[in-house]
Amino acid sequence: MGLFSKKPKEPEYDAVDCWRKKKRMREIFNEAVKDGDTYEVMYAYMSTSKFERGFVFDWNTTTFFCYIAGFRRSDFSLVLVQIDAALQEHSEPFYVDMDNVGNVSYDPKAHQLCFEYKKGSEDFGELLNIGGTSSKTLYGPKNIHQPEEIERFLDFAEAFRGKLEQNGFKLDKWKR
Numbered sequence: 001m002g003l004f005s006k007k008p009k010e011p012e013y014d015a016v017d018c019w020r021k022k023k024r025m026r027e028i029f030n031e032a033v034k035d036g037d038t039y040e041v042m043y044a045y046m047s048t049s050k051f052e053r054g055f056v057f058d059w060n061t062t063t064f065f066c067y068i069a070g071f072r073r074s075d076f077s078l079v080l081v082q083i084d085a086a087l088q089e090h091s092e093p094f095y096v097d098m099d100n101v102g103n104v105s106y107d108p109k110a111h112q113l114c115f116e117y118k119k120g121s122e123d124f125g126e127l128l129n130i131g132g133t134s135s136k137t138l139y140g141p142k143n144i145h146q147p148e149e150i151e152r153f154l155d156f157a158e159a160f161r162g163k164l165e166q167n168g169f170k171l172d173k174w175k176r
Contacts, residue, residue: 013132013133013134013135013143013145014143015145017135017143018143018144018145021087021141021144024087025041025083025087026041028068028087028090029041029068029070029079029081031090032081032090032093033070033079033081033093036070038072038074039070039071039072039077040070040071040072040149040156041069041070041149042068042069042130042146042149042150042153043066043067043069043132043133043140043144043146044067044068044069044113044129044130045128045129045139045140046064046065046067046127046128046129047063047065047129047139048063048065065082066082066083066085066139066140066141067080067082067083067128068080068081068083068090069128069153071153071156073155073159076098076156076159076160076163077095077098078095078096078115079093079094079095080093080096080126081094083141085139085140085141086141087141096115096126097117098115098160100117100121101115101116101117101118101125101160101164102116102118102119102164102169103115103116103125103171103172104116104157104161104164104171105171105173105174106176108175108176110129111129111130111131111150112128113130113153113154113157114126114127114128115128115157130153131150132144132145132146132147132150158174158176
């Protein structure tokens with residue numbers, strides 16, 4: 001460590017509230033997805049930013065989309081169910097077309113896992129932020145600590161990368 005560097009603080013979270021929210025996420029996922037019990041679940045979010053220039057001042061708007069990500073290694077299925085911050089409402093499930101994914105990358109500093117679609121697809125891919133949230137989080141559900149779930153999700157992504165390599169895809173570097 002350098003002279004002026006500080007060790008990053010561990011996120012503060014309430015273990016009981018975390019357990020309660022994980023249980024609620026499982027209930028929501030099972031309600032939304034057929035055979036939901038066959039998937040492992042975790043919290044993830046995506047964000048989009050929009051910069052606009054104004055006559056007097058400029059502004060930047062960031063929108064957060066909260067998801068329950070369900071993944072199943074047996075057939076490499078990935079399902080996203082959008083949720084609200086209070087874990088009361090959810091959307092219909094979105095099944096990621098894994099046959100259309102051509103690259104999987106991970107940025108460990110930002111905790112971002114990207115499932116990039118093949119060239120020629122309408123969308124770029126799914127960029128999931130998979131870090132947990134603390135009790136002081138300003139977006140999404142608070143108190144979600146999920147290091148074990150993150151490791152299992154990264155294992156899933158690495159196994160899928162192996163499948164892509166076998167199929168001849170050139171992949172970005174993987175650093176965990």
